[in-house]
Amino acid sequence: MAKPERHPRKTIPAASGPTNSAEEAKDGKDAGYNAGMAVFSYIIGGIIVWSLIGWGLDYLWGTRWIVLLGALLGAAGGFYLSHMHGLTRQGSSSGGSAADRGPSQDGAQ
Template identity: 65%
Template sequence: MAKKSRTPEATLISAAAGGTDAPAGTNTYNAGMTVFSYIIGGIVVWSLIGWGLDTLFKTHWIVLVGALSGLAGGLYLSFAPRFRSQQVKEDVAREDDRS
């Protein structure tokens, strides 16, 4: 019985790492747009939440906290899976050994 082997490209899970199954040359653009949308989207959404809380509580600093939280969340969503890709590669290798 032949072993199924997976290519290293199949183990990519992060948009920041280009983890798509699109044809060669297109995944870099798509990954960049995904990272950009996570970061900008996080900043916009959490800034609006901060602005609403500023209006509610009559303050002027919560919008800044919201923007920074959105930035941190967008960066986390974009790049955290990339750092876990080594664990995924090890899991795939272990699965291939069992087959």
């Protein structure tokens, strides 16, 4: 028996990315929205998890205040995580700080 011939597979060229500025602007808006949702998730998730831990400790030890401490610790931890991931920095429309942009262009020194 003769083996059938194998044809090489056709390769599909990779997409080159967004083709117009409207799609790029949409990506910028989505990035801000996604960062905001990540910050929200970190803070709310921290509050929920650490409140449950505090509630469990309150139940074991017969206290009533550790759940509040857990909620505060969770909020602070969530904000800390979002800050460490670079999600809480303030952006500027021109990019970079004023020192990075150089002297002003109005003639003032």
